[in-house]
Amino acid sequence: AQSVSQHNHHVILSEAASLELGCNYSYGGTVNLFWYVQYPGQHLQLLLKYFSGDPLVKGIKGFEAEFIKSKFSFNLRKPSVQWSDTAEYFCAVNAPGAGSYQLTFGKGTKLSVIP
Amino acid sequence: NAGVTQTPKFQVLKTGQSMTLQCAQDMNHEYMSWYRQDPGMGLRLIHYSVGAGITDQGEVPNGYNVSRSTTEDFPLRLLSAAPSQTSVYFCASSYSGGGGRTTDTQYFGPGTRLTVL
Numbered sequence A: 001a002q003s004v005s006q007h008n009h010h011v012i013l014s015e016a017a018s019l020e021l022g023c024n025y026s027y028g029g030t031v032n033l034f035w036y037v038q039y040p041g042q043h044l045q046l047l048l049k050y051f052s053g054d055p056l057v058k059g060i061k062g063f064e065a066e067f068i069k070s071k072f073s074f075n076l077r078k079p080s081v082q083w084s085d086t087a088e089y090f091c092a093v094n095a096p097g098a099g100s101y102q103l104t105f106g107k108g109t110k111l112s113v114i115p
Numbered sequence B: 001n002a003g004v005t006q007t008p009k010f011q012v013l014k015t016g017q018s019m020t021l022q023c024a025q026d027m028n029h030e031y032m033s034w035y036r037q038d039p040g041m042g043l044r045l046i047h048y049s050v051g052a053g054i055t056d057q058g059e060v061p062n063g064y065n066v067s068r069s070t071t072e073d074f075p076l077r078l079l080s081a082a083p084s085q086t087s088v089y090f091c092a093s094s095y096s097g098g099g100g101r102t103t104d105t106q107y108f109g110p111g112t113r114l115t116v117l
Helices: none
Strands: A004-006 A010-014 A019-021 A023-025 A032-038 A045-050 A056-058 A064-068 A073-078 A087-094 A109-114 B004-007 B010-013 B019-025 B031-038 B042-051 B054-057 B064-066 B076-078 B087-094 B112-116
Touching (some): A004 A087, A032 A064, A032 A073, A087 B042, B010 B019, B019 B031, B042 B064
Antiparallel strands (some): A019 A073, A032 A045, B004 B019, B019 B076, B064 B076, B087 B112
16 A cells, blocks of 8 residues: 655744755655645645656645655755744655545644744 | 635534535535545545445444435435544545546545534
């Protein structure tokens, strides 16, 4: 069974610091990859997704992620975080054969940004 | 276009009670899913549906039933609530994209926070 690992449970940064959240998956085949964000008290929103093509994906709010197939990784980055980026971030994987209705999520990384 | 809606927002049950969590979407998506979110566990798939009349189990289906009589609605039933079912429940929907390829994105509802005493 495929699994998704997020390296950090809780990350604390000061405003303007750079962010990188790690995500690794175990599935060996072709996968679709997602990063979702959950702001306090809100539902999940899609930050960005990778299906194919350019492995560097740009999403909303200045986030980007790089798919490195050889490392089974899909790390999320932002050059300069803001207090409003305080949220929980989830990496998710979907194999095309499993259908878009079957996402496997990582356990999440809570990001706290200190003003 | 309301997207994915869920009711109620909050619910408290006693052990052994039953209830139905409602989920509806107005995007004409074929696929719908139910997840539960527990602290430190991420989201785990409970049940899913690939169209009206078709449902299947996900990773953690025990204690839950689903049905899909229409494209729009996908209710989740707790038959006999247990404290272990205390969680936040999210419904999601997605479009198949056609041609047998399933490469689209899941859209999530606002969630139902359930407490079982």
